Amino acid sequence: MNIMVCIKQVLDPETPVSGFVIDEDSISLTSRLGAPPVLNGFDENAVEAALRIKDTTNAKVTVISVGNDFVMDVMKKPISMGADNLVLIQGSEFENLDPFTTAHVLCCAIKKIGLPDLILCGRQASDWDNSHVPLILAELLNLACLTLAQDITLDSNIINIERVIPNGYQILEASLPALVTVSNELGEPRYPTLRGIMNAGKNHPQILSYNDLDIALDDYKNNVITTKLSIPESAQDCEFIQGDDDEESGRLLAIKLRQAGLI
Amino acid sequence: MSHTAVIIEEGQLNSDGSIDHILSLANSLGHETSVALFSSDNAKLSDKLTRLDCSQIYVIKNDTSYGSPLSDEVIISSLEWFCKEKSVDLVLMNKTSWSLNIAPRVAFRIKASYAHDCIDIKRQGAEISCIRPVYGGNALAHISLAKNTSKVATIRVRSVQTPQKRSDTPIPITELEPEIKDEDLRVKIIKTVTQIPEGPDLGKAEIVIAGGRGLGGPEPFEKLKELAKILDGAVGASRAACDAGWIDHNFQIGLTGKTVTPNMYLSFGISGASQHMAGCSGSRNIVSINSDKNANIFKDSKYGVIGDWNLVLPAFIAAVRELVDEN
Numbered sequence: 001m002n003i004m005v006c007i008k009q010v011l012d013p014e015t016p017v018s019g020f021v022i023d024e025d026s027i028s029l030t031s032r033l034g035a036p037p038v039l040n041g042f043d044e045n046a047v048e049a050a051l052r053i054k055d056t057t058n059a060k061v062t063v064i065s066v067g068n069d070f071v072m073d074v075m076k077k078p079i080s081m082g083a084d085n086l087v088l089i090q091g092s093e094f095e096n097l098d099p100f101t102t103a104h105v106l107c108c109a110i111k112k113i114g115l116p117d118l119i120l121c122g123r124q125a126s127d128w129d130n131s132h133v134p135l136i137l138a139e140l141l142n143l144a145c146l147t148l149a150q151d152i153t154l155d156s157n158i159i160n161i162e163r164v165i166p167n168g169y170q171i172l173e174a175s176l177p178a179l180v181t182v183s184n185e186l187g188e189p190r191y192p193t194l195r196g197i198m199n200a201g202k203n204h205p206q207i208l209s210y211n212d213l214d215i216a217l218d219d220y221k222n223n224v225i226t227t228k229l230s231i232p233e234s235a236q237d238c239e240f241i242q243g244d245d246d247e248e249s250g251r252l253l254a255i256k257l258r259q260a261g262l263i
Numbered sequence: 264m265s266h267t268a269v270i271i272e273e274g275q276l277n278s279d280g281s282i283d284h285i286l287s288l289a290n291s292l293g294h295e296t297s298v299a300l301f302s303s304d305n306a307k308l309s310d311k312l313t314r315l316d317c318s319q320i321y322v323i324k325n326d327t328s329y330g331s332p333l334s335d336e337v338i339i340s341s342l343e344w345f346c347k348e349k350s351v352d353l354v355l356m357n358k359t360s361w362s363l364n365i366a367p368r369v370a371f372r373i374k375a376s377y378a379h380d381c382i383d384i385k386r387q388g389a390e391i392s393c394i395r396p397v398y399g400g401n402a403l404a405h406i407s408l409a410k411n412t413s414k415v416a417t418i419r420v421r422s423v424q425t426p427q428k429r430s431d432t433p434i435p436i437t438e439l440e441p442e443i444k445d446e447d448l449r450v451k452i453i454k455t456v457t458q459i460p461e462g463p464d465l466g467k468a469e470i471v472i473a474g475g476r477g478l479g480g481p482e483p484f485e486k487l488k489e490l491a492k493i494l495d496g497a498v499g500a501s502r503a504a505c506d507a508g509w510i511d512h513n514f515q516i517g518l519t520g521k522t523v524t525p526n527m528y529l530s531f532g533i534s535g536a537s538q539h540m541a542g543c544s545g546s547r548n549i550v551s552i553n554s555d556k557n558a559n560i561f562k563d564s565k566y567g568v569i570g571d572w573n574l575v576l577p578a579f580i581a582a583v584r585e586l587v588d589e590n
């Protein structure tokens with residue numbers, strides 16, 4: 001059983017608002033303090049989902065990413081958690097791709113490496129919060145697509161997922177091969193182990209460059225042009241309610257809300 | 264002939280009036296507007312609904328053997344067929360956890376350009392320009408969809424202020440039966456389980472009382488529920504509190520949770536990360552209790568208390584109870 005997990009490095013989404021600056025040339029955000037990127041959180045959930053399958057079967061887990069300027073500590077984190085292989089599709093051509101083009105590049109690379117039984121993706125990348133790449137990848141590879149999994153079970157060739165929906169869940173079923181997107185409700189990703197960290201240190205990722213893939217990137221543009229980025233402004237002036245101690249503040253707040261007609 | 268189609272989620276017709284909002288946006292973009300919805304049962308389309316202010320209502324009827332609810336694949340193929348059949352050049356949908364998985368694939372199949380989760384859309388000649396929050400709401404992207412392609416856009420719920428009035432005259436309804444391929448039936452929905460929490464619906468409540476990581480455990484949420492009962496409000500939570508297992512994910516508010524727009528959003532121990540605010544910044548009055556005077560949530564709050572909820576909350580509840588009992 002071969003599982004492939006698509007991962008992306010992103011700006012740390014926990015950066016406080018004031019920590020972001022707009023880079024006008026590339027029309028993207030950067031960290032004011034040059035903080036290192038992190039692995040997209042939902043991709044960690046996807047890696048965890050793959051490793052849970054590996055825990056009980058003899059699955060092989062390969063992680064794959066398209067981009068440039070990879071930070072190796074970030075990209076190798078899945079290996080230190082227990083994944084087997086890392087494939088990097090790397091080069092300046094792959095910088096700031098739109099999601100449709102990214103999906104085409106992944107499709108092309110996956111066809112070259114060999115189609116796995118199961119592809120796992122994060123539900124969305126916390127840069128543009130798109131959630132497009134997995135859906136388009138499933139279209140391109142003509143795979144069954146099961147989204148927003150909080151649990152995955154496999155029974156030989158049949159995959160079942162519990163899909164998060166508002167106020168509940170659904171059970172979806174399909175035959176492999178399939179593509180699944182994973183949501184944070186799956187639960188905390190495991191920590192790297194000592195052995196995993198050593199494996200990560202020794203691991204040489206398989207690198208694919210533009211010339212290895214027979215692909216014309218411009219053909220896939222989705223005709224969406226980003227003209228600019230701006231930082232939203234909030235105009236609220238907060239009125240602080242302050243008593244002599246916290247209890248009194250609580251009481252005064254209740255009175256204030258009553259006067260304001262809010263309760 | 265340019266044609267805009269507003270697509271409505273199965274079962275969402277009567278629910279919350281958001282149809283009238285997105286319809287007013289569609290109508291503001293000029294061009295003929297139709298509404299397309301999925302229904303296996305025409306009888307449920309009440310007379311009121313036939314008065315949505317548009318030129319046509321299309322009822323997409325799928326064979327009941329395809330299942331209920333319909334799988335994403337059946338819906339995507341139905342919409343692909345509909346857009347081609349009716350020469351739709353702009354598709355609009357509310358951004359929901361339903362359309363999230365559908366709209367991009369429809370766009371891909373009809374070779375349309377796609378704008379996701381927009382808070383504003385304008386037409387400039389043959390071009391459509393949109394504004395959408397990115398980086399969890401830390402930035403706004405201004406994008407434009409190219410002239411010569413068809414277009415698909417999803418709209419953040421409640422970002423359109425004025426609802427479209429209903430029409431005085433009935434609107435013609437056309438039934439359509441799309442073609443479905445075998446491969447559209449690859450994913451089966453075996454079971455749908457819904458757990459509706461007691462009390463008013465989070466999406467509709469006039470008062471929402473939300474707790475975050477600062478509450479430190481599950482017990483304080485019982486206190487928030489007590490307060491919600493007194494005020495006839497609904498309880499919500501940040502993702503951090505849900506991920507910690509203190510409260511079910513159904514209560515999560517934010518970018519990947521629910522969107523709420525109550526009259527008052529009362530938060531305890533929530534820092535106000537942009538991904539959280541994405542789900543509540545449309546509230547008319549945000550009131551926050553946080554021990555950190557620099558917490559981001561105060562920037563969006565009308566009233567704030569800098570303090571420890573352990574002390575503020577019990578006194579607040581007691582005072583609220585007295586004030587409410589007085590009436």
Ligand SMILES: Cc1cc2nc3c(=O)[nH]c(=O)nc-3n(C[C@H](O)[C@H](O)[C@H](O)COP(=O)(O)OP(=O)(O)OC[C@H]3O[C@@H](n4cnc5c(N)ncnc54)[C@H](O)[C@@H]3O)c2cc1C
Pocket residue numbers: 013014041125126399474475476477478500501502503504515516517518519520521531532533534535536537538539542552553554555558570571572573
């Ligand atoms: C792609 C993506 C999507 C996300 N989607 C969502 C989403 O839908 N919803 C969501 O909520 N988050 C979401 N997040 C997470 C978000 O970025 C924040 O991590 C999260 O909202 C933080 O929750 P919090 O405010 O409860 O916790 P924290 O940020 O840890 O804040 C806790 C607050 O409690 C205060 N506090 C501590 N002790 C006390 C006390 N005794 N009394 C009073 N105050 C106290 C602290 O000062 C602090 O401000 C998402 C993140 C990503 C990357």
Ligand SMILES: Nc1ncnc2c1ncn2[C@@H]1O[C@H](COP(=O)(O)O)[C@@H](O)[C@H]1O
Pocket residue numbers: 005006007008040042043046064065066067099102106120121122123124125126128129130131132133134
């Ligand atoms: N450059 C990339 N390389 C590999 N996988 C990606 C890339 N971009 C997105 N993905 C995958 O697609 C998911 C959704 O991304 P997005 O559509 O950008 O929101 C991510 O969680 C990843 O699993």
